Amino acid sequence: MAGHVQLIEARIAQWCEALPPGDLYAPMAYLLRLPGKRVRPALVLMGCELFGGRAEDALDEALGIELFHNFTLMHDDIMDASPLRRGEPTVHVKWDANTAILSGDAMLVKAYQLMGKSPDVFRIFGRYALEVCEGQQLDMEFERRDEVHVEEYVAMIRRKTAVLLNSSLQIGATIGGANVQDRERLGSFGEHMGLAFQLRDDLLDAFGDPTKTGKQKGGDLRNGKKTFLLIRGLERAAEVRSSVLREELAKPSEERDVRRMIEAIDQLGVRAEAEAEIATHDRAAHLELDAIGLEDARKEPLRTLAERLLDRAH
Amino acid sequence: MAGHVQLIEARIAQWCEALPPGDLYAPMAYLLRLPGKRVRPALVLMGCELFGGRAEDALDEALGIELFHNFTLMHDDIMDASPLRRGEPTVHVKWDANTAILSGDAMLVKAYQLMGKSPDVFRIFGRYALEVCEGQQLDMEFERRDEVHVEEYVAMIRRKTAVLLNSSLQIGATIGGANVQDRERLGSFGEHMGLAFQLRDDLLDAFGDPTKTGKQKGGDLRNGKKTFLLIRGLERAAEVRSSVLREELAKPSEERDVRRMIEAIDQLGVRAEAEAEIATHDRAAHLELDAIGLEDARKEPLRTLAERLLDRAH
Numbered sequence: 001m002a003g004h005v006q007l008i009e010a011r012i013a014q015w016c017e018a019l020p021p022g023d024l025y026a027p028m029a030y031l032l033r034l035p036g037k038r039v040r041p042a043l044v045l046m047g048c049e050l051f052g053g054r055a056e057d058a059l060d061e062a063l064g065i066e067l068f069h070n071f072t073l074m075h076d077d078i079m080d081a082s083p084l085r086r087g088e089p090t091v092h093v094k095w096d097a098n099t100a101i102l103s104g105d106a107m108l109v110k111a112y113q114l115m116g117k118s119p120d121v122f123r124i125f126g127r128y129a130l131e132v133c134e135g136q137q138l139d140m141e142f143e144r145r146d147e148v149h150v151e152e153y154v155a156m157i158r159r160k161t162a163v164l165l166n167s168s169l170q171i172g173a174t175i176g177g178a179n180v181q182d183r184e185r186l187g188s189f190g191e192h193m194g195l196a197f198q199l200r201d202d203l204l205d206a207f208g209d210p211t212k213t214g215k216q217k218g219g220d221l222r223n224g225k226k227t228f229l230l231i232r233g234l235e236r237a238a239e240v241r242s243s244v245l246r247e248e249l250a251k252p253s254e255e256r257d258v259r260r261m262i263e264a265i266d267q268l269g270v271r272a273e274a275e276a277e278i279a280t281h282d283r284a285a286h287l288e289l290d291a292i293g294l295e296d297a298r299k300e301p302l303r304t305l306a307e308r309l310l311d312r313a314h
Numbered sequence: 315m316a317g318h319v320q321l322i323e324a325r326i327a328q329w330c331e332a333l334p335p336g337d338l339y340a341p342m343a344y345l346l347r348l349p350g351k352r353v354r355p356a357l358v359l360m361g362c363e364l365f366g367g368r369a370e371d372a373l374d375e376a377l378g379i380e381l382f383h384n385f386t387l388m389h390d391d392i393m394d395a396s397p398l399r400r401g402e403p404t405v406h407v408k409w410d411a412n413t414a415i416l417s418g419d420a421m422l423v424k425a426y427q428l429m430g431k432s433p434d435v436f437r438i439f440g441r442y443a444l445e446v447c448e449g450q451q452l453d454m455e456f457e458r459r460d461e462v463h464v465e466e467y468v469a470m471i472r473r474k475t476a477v478l479l480n481s482s483l484q485i486g487a488t489i490g491g492a493n494v495q496d497r498e499r500l501g502s503f504g505e506h507m508g509l510a511f512q513l514r515d516d517l518l519d520a521f522g523d524p525t526k527t528g529k530q531k532g533g534d535l536r537n538g539k540k541t542f543l544l545i546r547g548l549e550r551a552a553e554v555r556s557s558v559l560r561e562e563l564a565k566p567s568e569e570r571d572v573r574r575m576i577e578a579i580d581q582l583g584v585r586a587e588a589e590a591e592i593a594t595h596d597r598a599a600h601l602e603l604d605a606i607g608l609e610d611a612r613k614e615p616l617r618t619l620a621e622r623l624l625d626r627a628h
Binding site for chain 1: 393412415430440
């Protein structure tokens, strides 16, 4: 993936350089230049190469996917009132909310302009772009609701996170010349990986090493954020009549005993359950990859990436 | 145009009916169902018919243009903090700003989904979509600036208003089978018409009949809004050393003598200048239409529409 990231960084740098001056475009360059893992555009290139295409031929679409991802970050940060993104002020803080709304809109248009070469790419992109919006809408709705079922939560993270990995791979596969069946299998591999990735993220909040994650341990729990751990924790607690989580949630967030919450979640078996879920998606992802009729060596880069994403400690 | 509007209204109603439930989609239907003139989608259909196409074949793209226009209204209303749209609460007031941001984003994606049938349509739409964002950005920037030159103002309204009429006609013309030269001529006709229309709008604020416009006379002047009248008024006042406008602008808006401002603008020759500008764009528009190699009868509906738009009293 390192070579891919280099290609992508060069393309992003070149694109930012060529932007006209002014407050419509400056926030795009600002956000794109914050260091990121560039997983989604790398998946576009890898999806293309898997089927024998050249990474260079998918660079426009890879950039388009990264623009789309950054458009969602710009708008989500307004909606979530997040002051920081990757340790730097968010666009609506550094400029203002109006600038972030409008620059995000224009960034979505810019993303689309890179998706017009193939009708299939255009269709895949549009379908998933809409699902990402639906995911964000569910996420906001869940915050306001008292109760969220775990199936609803999974449906939300599927849309909000997993489908963009799916579409990145499918777009790359399309450019690489894959047939529809193989393309969809590869997309499904990405979607399972995305779900596993998000669940790993949820787990790391409570059980990760803060020196590696760079985040406060149990920050999501302190904020009462409805992640897999809290949602399943509350469901399990109701079954066994444990009141620990309810008690802590009833307190103001600064008074919550986060260690006690983490212990309860562990004892309720939710940590193990999340690990099992991750393993299930991991297996499902690899089965999809197995089913694609190509020699195994070609699939190695994707397997390595999946491993890195899922076994990460941060 | 009446038949076109009927076709469009039916398509909009059908589209709204088919939307999934939930707060992502409900604001789209709410905004689309507010009564509107549907000028832009009608132009798509008229552009198509001018070159011998059937209106029905351009209905998807006409709907796409109306979705795009409503997406810009939804986001502009947040940015301008407007409480009302066509006499009803704006989306960010009826729901909230986050819902308006996200529903607008999804509406832009939905608009794009209707623009994928032809690569030419896709390209025209994308280019103009970006210019509309640039126009809104300039509009917001001008509000913060002390001085705006009239050329800058015209460049702003060109992007913010006129290019969408241009692209509506060009998209219709493309579907109708026009050659590139005729298509661009028709687009240019729309752009001149759009500029004239906006200048007429500026004039009506000060010199229209409030019983017909339904707006407070001189509302823009009271708010110090930088329209053609105020920008050119201040330029002309500096030339002839008239201090009326400066004096009034120095007062708090509720104490401004709007009648005195209107009188000054008239005496400075700015009313006549705006009328002359409108006439120039009107002539230019018709010259473009003349140059299209089709029999005159086919062009009649567009000439009638232009007349209605420019000679309107409200």
